[in-house]
Amino acid sequence: MADKKEAKEEKGITVKKNDNFSEWYIELVQKAELADYAPIKGFMVIRPHAYSIWENIQNYFNNFLKNEGVKNAYFPLLIPDSFFKKEAKHAKGFAPELAYIKDSEEGELLAIRPTSETIIYDSYSKWIRSWRDLPLKINQWCNVVRWEVKQTKPFIRTREFLWQEGHCAFESEKEAEQNMNKIIQEYKKMAEELLAIPVLVGKKSKAETFAGANTTMTIESLMPDGKALQMGTSHNLGQGFSKAFGIKFKGKDEKERYPWQTSWGFSTRLIGALAMTHGDDKGLILPPKIAENKIVIVPILFEDSKSSVLKKVSEIGKKLEKHNPILDTREGYSAGWKFSEWELKGIPLRIEVGPKDIEKKQAVIVRRDNGKKEVVSEKELEKKVSKLLDEMQADMFEKAKKFLDSRIDSAKNIKELKAKIKEGKIVKVFMLDDIEIEKQIKEETEGATSRIIEESKKEGICIKSGKKTNTIAYFARSY
Amino acid sequence: MADKKEAKEEKGITVKKNDNFSEWYIELVQKAELADYAPIKGFMVIRPHAYSIWENIQNYFNNFLKNEGVKNAYFPLLIPDSFFKKEAKHAKGFAPELAYIKDSEEGELLAIRPTSETIIYDSYSKWIRSWRDLPLKINQWCNVVRWEVKQTKPFIRTREFLWQEGHCAFESEKEAEQNMNKIIQEYKKMAEELLAIPVLVGKKSKAETFAGANTTMTIESLMPDGKALQMGTSHNLGQGFSKAFGIKFKGKDEKERYPWQTSWGFSTRLIGALAMTHGDDKGLILPPKIAENKIVIVPILFEDSKSSVLKKVSEIGKKLEKHNPILDTREGYSAGWKFSEWELKGIPLRIEVGPKDIEKKQAVIVRRDNGKKEVVSEKELEKKVSKLLDEMQADMFEKAKKFLDSRIDSAKNIKELKAKIKEGKIVKVFMLDDIEIEKQIKEETEGATSRIIEESKKEGICIKSGKKTNTIAYFARSY
Numbered sequence: 001m002a003d004k005k006e007a008k009e010e011k012g013i014t015v016k017k018n019d020n021f022s023e024w025y026i027e028l029v030q031k032a033e034l035a036d037y038a039p040i041k042g043f044m045v046i047r048p049h050a051y052s053i054w055e056n057i058q059n060y061f062n063n064f065l066k067n068e069g070v071k072n073a074y075f076p077l078l079i080p081d082s083f084f085k086k087e088a089k090h091a092k093g094f095a096p097e098l099a100y101i102k103d104s105e106e107g108e109l110l111a112i113r114p115t116s117e118t119i120i121y122d123s124y125s126k127w128i129r130s131w132r133d134l135p136l137k138i139n140q141w142c143n144v145v146r147w148e149v150k151q152t153k154p155f156i157r158t159r160e161f162l163w164q165e166g167h168c169a170f171e172s173e174k175e176a177e178q179n180m181n182k183i184i185q186e187y188k189k190m191a192e193e194l195l196a197i198p199v200l201v202g203k204k205s206k207a208e209t210f211a212g213a214n215t216t217m218t219i220e221s222l223m224p225d226g227k228a229l230q231m232g233t234s235h236n237l238g239q240g241f242s243k244a245f246g247i248k249f250k251g252k253d254e255k256e257r258y259p260w261q262t263s264w265g266f267s268t269r270l271i272g273a274l275a276m277t278h279g280d281d282k283g284l285i286l287p288p289k290i291a292e293n294k295i296v297i298v299p300i301l302f303e304d305s306k307s308s309v310l311k312k313v314s315e316i317g318k319k320l321e322k323h324n325p326i327l328d329t330r331e332g333y334s335a336g337w338k339f340s341e342w343e344l345k346g347i348p349l350r351i352e353v354g355p356k357d358i359e360k361k362q363a364v365i366v367r368r369d370n371g372k373k374e375v376v377s378e379k380e381l382e383k384k385v386s387k388l389l390d391e392m393q394a395d396m397f398e399k400a401k402k403f404l405d406s407r408i409d410s411a412k413n414i415k416e417l418k419a420k421i422k423e424g425k426i427v428k429v430f431m432l433d434d435i436e437i438e439k440q441i442k443e444e445t446e447g448a449t450s451r452i453i454e455e456s457k458k459e460g461i462c463i464k465s466g467k468k469t470n471t472i473a474y475f476a477r478s479y
Numbered sequence: 480m481a482d483k484k485e486a487k488e489e490k491g492i493t494v495k496k497n498d499n500f501s502e503w504y505i506e507l508v509q510k511a512e513l514a515d516y517a518p519i520k521g522f523m524v525i526r527p528h529a530y531s532i533w534e535n536i537q538n539y540f541n542n543f544l545k546n547e548g549v550k551n552a553y554f555p556l557l558i559p560d561s562f563f564k565k566e567a568k569h570a571k572g573f574a575p576e577l578a579y580i581k582d583s584e585e586g587e588l589l590a591i592r593p594t595s596e597t598i599i600y601d602s603y604s605k606w607i608r609s610w611r612d613l614p615l616k617i618n619q620w621c622n623v624v625r626w627e628v629k630q631t632k633p634f635i636r637t638r639e640f641l642w643q644e645g646h647c648a649f650e651s652e653k654e655a656e657q658n659m660n661k662i663i664q665e666y667k668k669m670a671e672e673l674l675a676i677p678v679l680v681g682k683k684s685k686a687e688t689f690a691g692a693n694t695t696m697t698i699e700s701l702m703p704d705g706k707a708l709q710m711g712t713s714h715n716l717g718q719g720f721s722k723a724f725g726i727k728f729k730g731k732d733e734k735e736r737y738p739w740q741t742s743w744g745f746s747t748r749l750i751g752a753l754a755m756t757h758g759d760d761k762g763l764i765l766p767p768k769i770a771e772n773k774i775v776i777v778p779i780l781f782e783d784s785k786s787s788v789l790k791k792v793s794e795i796g797k798k799l800e801k802h803n804p805i806l807d808t809r810e811g812y813s814a815g816w817k818f819s820e821w822e823l824k825g826i827p828l829r830i831e832v833g834p835k836d837i838e839k840k841q842a843v844i845v846r847r848d849n850g851k852k853e854v855v856s857e858k859e860l861e862k863k864v865s866k867l868l869d870e871m872q873a874d875m876f877e878k879a880k881k882f883l884d885s886r887i888d889s890a891k892n893i894k895e896l897k898a899k900i901k902e903g904k905i906v907k908v909f910m911l912d913d914i915e916i917e918k919q920i921k922e923e924t925e926g927a928t929s930r931i932i933e934e935s936k937k938e939g940i941c942i943k944s945g946k947k948t949n950t951i952a953y954f955a956r957s958y
Contacts, residue, residue, distance in 0.1 A: 145557075
């Protein structure tokens with residue numbers, strides 16, 4: 001047993017979330033077996049526990065895509081360097097992050113995709129001929145590589161990550177605008193309803209707009225350390241790429257036109273957001289809807305009642321099958337050791353079954369998020385479990401929402417802005433939407449950027465330029 | 480309408496399968512919108528129609544993996560060059576095909592994964608400590624790059640492809656052997672039951688064994704042009720990699736041991752096999768089980784009955800919902816044009832509904848594989864459709880099985896072997912399982928290789944060395 005106790009202590013997270021958030025996160029990711037370091041700097045191994053979260057996200061979003069008529073496809077990993085140069089802003093935005101292939105003998109450099117607008121729109125220029133070919137709506141799930149120079153962090157910022165990127169082409173500007181908005185609303189829904197992470201939705205400022213887009217919409221959440229996290233973006237690309245790649249269609253009036261395009265994506269960063277938002281000092285806490293296994297059933301074993309307890313565990317397991325329960329009947333581990341293990345991994349509900357419970361025809365249910373214990377009669381078990389899972393999902397969202405709401409503030413001048421950003425807040429200020437002005441504010445606030453902007457009905461004074469403006473920018477430090 | 484007719488002619492495949500198989504295949508792949516060429520040599524774009532086939536294969540195989548306790552994960556795209564050098568045979572096998580990253584500043588070269596044994600087993604050496612950690616069973620779905628010098632062909636041989644690679648570690652040699660065999664049997668089942676492609680299952684000769692494996696099992700099919708196609712392999716890796724990567728576990732007896740490992744994979748090549756095996760001069764033919772849309776319903780439209788026909792089509796569509804029917808109600812295309820389009824794409828059943836059919840409370844069903852037309856009463860429609868789909872699946876397999884069986888032959892000497900291989904056969908010969916001997920036979924037969932070997936009860940004479948042997952090798956040209 002000594003051997004086992006040691007194992008347990010080694011297993012637990014040694015840093016408290018409130019003491020050192022960054023170290024807590026790194027330990028959580030490794031000890032909950034979400035990810036492990038790779039032998040190459042900035043890369044990571046996504047372990048099965050995290051990958052199952054990603055698969056659930058994929059299933060959820062694939063359902064949405066199907067209903068929207070978006071089809072999945074797969075485009076090449078490597079992109080000719082000349083493609084990046086076709087759309088000037090896009091080229092400038094991605095140039096510093098490209099990883100090239102050595103000696104490809106292709107007559108030009110080949111880069112690993114950092115995003116696939118260029119290679120996909122090369123195909124679109126062949127596939128789109130007539131209005132009949134529109135709208136064209138394609139998505140791909142794939143890996144991308146961005147040779148980040150910034151400090152990397154598992155899931156949040158890595159040189160390789162997994163994502164989905166949707167690419168649509170429409171006859172009219174209006175359709176593209178509607179698509180951009182529909183997608184960002186769906187991202188918000190997914191973040192809030194599936195992952196229980198509340199987000200702000202809004203437009204990006206000029207300084208923060210995607211390289212090559214007319215408009216970028218984003219969903220932004222706030223992590224417990226007061227840094228904002230961009231969780232998904234949806235771009236109205238206008239006709240910039242269609243002109244650069246010569247995508248043309250013959251309209252119903254026989255006239256040749258350039259289509260209007262959108263692109264949109266979210267990545268495995270969502271897994272990092274999930275861990276940061278909901279984790280505690282014991283480990284991960286998974287919102288029930290995203291958990292592959294919503295329950296773990298742990299038998300309390302004594303030699304003389306072992307067989308009846310195991311029988312009951314299997315019986316309860318069958319009853320609760322739709323929640324995909326883990327039956328932790330392993331021998332050689334104490335019940336306490338098992339409790340810690342599954343708390344670390346964030347399984348939403350734990351059901352304990354011992355000989356006394358069998359006598360009293362009951363079981364003990366423990367919620368992972370608040371640790372509340374309830375004794376439930378066997379008869380009520382199914383109903384109670386469903387109810388607790390629903391309540392837990394709602395409570396986790398509410399808790400995170402309260403935190404986010406409590407951290408939104410406003411400032412009237414740079415000094416106030418600086419102070420409130422230091423407190424880990426998202427701070428609303430009037431700001432002229434201008435790249436140079438935002439750059440200056442970023443410098444003065446030691447790196448804060450506008451996460452979203454919105455148009456106010458009332459006019460105000462730009463905190464930097466002193467000019468009148470209706471634009472409100474939400475500033476925060478960010479990942 | 481002239482404009483539309485032209486479009487139709489342009490759409491159809493212009494080469495007959497029997498006249499020029501290779502050109503027929505290339506046209507089929509493009510015109511059925513399975514794949515398109517990428518701007519980089521040897522790469523391809525997997526279009527939605529083919530990607531939906533891949534997704535169905537993934538769903539099918541993920542179910543199997545779940546039942547087997549194999550979990551999905553994701554490992555890095557890039558592998559340090561030194562990792563390849565750790566297992567000597569593996570290094571030698573893959574060295575010519577590696578694509579490296581330029582200026583990675585990592586102190587050593589980084590290669591894009593051609594397969595992931597080395598990077599995965601680096602993680603295994605950290606994760607495996609005790610017999611309690613075994614068996615460890617992990618799979619990943621990912622892209623790989625092999626810088627092929629051979630002629631590339633969409634799906635069949637490309638520089639990048641998608642695949643699954645399973646990697647298991649066991650306490651005992653016996654478990655590894657069983658796992659290797661179980662997987663290859665599952666691959667056979669998938670090929671035959673899902674894709675309707677009959678295969679030979681067997682062991683690879685020494686010359687054809689995977690670089691780094693003790694034993695390789697394979698499933699091999701024969702394409703209509705008489706070339707064999709390897710459709711999936713399963714390797715017993717022995718302890719070669721566990722020793723090279725220092726993967727050790729403490730056994731129940733407290734002694735330190737190296738685990739026994741397997742790896743196994745199949746790729747998007749299966750889509751090429753599907754197209755080659757089942758396609759005809761009109762286009763693709765999808766076995767019903769793999770088709771995303773098993774039915775297309777085409778209304779026969781006349782101005783005066785249009786609304787009642789469209790209503791009926793929608794009604795029938797709802798009735799047959801579980802087969803995910805396409806309702807081709809597009810205007811501006813003739814029924815004949817639509818027939819050709821869906822024949823090209825290989826939709827298993829076509830249902831035609833016109834005003835006369837409504838009058839007679841019937842519909843016309845046409846099978847894609849044999850073109851047989853049946854008039855079916857509306858009442859019988861659901862039952863009939865299910866029956867036809869089952870029959871079509873079985874008939875397609877039987878047809879392909881007859882072809883394969885008819886092409887298996889045997890030879891007593893090199894001359895006979897050479898002649899029969901030229902006829903596009905798989906030819907059984909006695910052969911000592913020796914790398915040098917097989918190399919010589921390959922040269923004399925202008926490139927034929929052994930696809931599988933088996934042990935005969937009766938002893939025979941090796942056709943090359945003249946020595947006695949029990950080994951029978953199945954020779955064929957191959958992709």
